[in-house]
Amino acid sequence: MFGLFKKKKNSFLSPMKGKAVSIKEVPDETFSSEMLGRGVAVIPSEGLVTSPANGKVTMVFETLHALSILADTGEEILIHIGLDTVKMNGEGFSSFVKPGDIVKAKDPLIQADLEKIKSAGFNPVTIMLVCNSADFKSVESITDISVTNDNEILVVIPN
Numbered sequence: 001m002f003g004l005f006k007k008k009k010n011s012f013l014s015p016m017k018g019k020a021v022s023i024k025e026v027p028d029e030t031f032s033s034e035m036l037g038r039g040v041a042v043i044p045s046e047g048l049v050t051s052p053a054n055g056k057v058t059m060v061f062e063t064l065h066a067l068s069i070l071a072d073t074g075e076e077i078l079i080h081i082g083l084d085t086v087k088m089n090g091e092g093f094s095s096f097v098k099p100g101d102i103v104k105a106k107d108p109l110i111q112a113d114l115e116k117i118k119s120a121g122f123n124p125v126t127i128m129l130v131c132n133s134a135d136f137k138s139v140e141s142i143t144d145i146s147v148t149n150d151n152e153i154l155v156v157i158p159n
Helices: 114-119
Strands: 010-013 018-022 038-044 048-050 055-060 066-071 076-081 093-095 108-112 126-130 138-141 145-147 152-157
Touching: 038 138, 038 152, 076 108, 126 152
Parallel strands: none
Antiparallel strands: 010 152, 018 038, 018 145, 038 126, 048 108, 055 066, 066 076, 076 126, 093 108, 138 152
């Protein structure tokens, strides 16, 4: 009986192994101000990026530093690997997916060479955000924990 009143929530897994931190700590105002959407950041310890949810790949940037997924539950998820890594022109990145691919949670998406990113002078912090955050009641992050792609780090409450 009480289950009828329970709000449904959509949870998203960490796209990388590392430490989940608040998006507000990211040293890039475009992300930290949440102007592109609410989300979370991961300071990665390994370069494999995996899908946080079941869905469809909608875009893979030509430079492979970012991609977006439309989750089966309606969230438009952007995963952005590193800050200013677009300037690397794809060097140090390889993709396992292309637009239109259907993915399941934990499927490999992109491999990023973290050492190459750091040696090129870029911050490898990876951002995962919900671009259509305004379409939902709330988007909450789970931070200050060590994560793998088994950990939920973003929870979305539908309206």
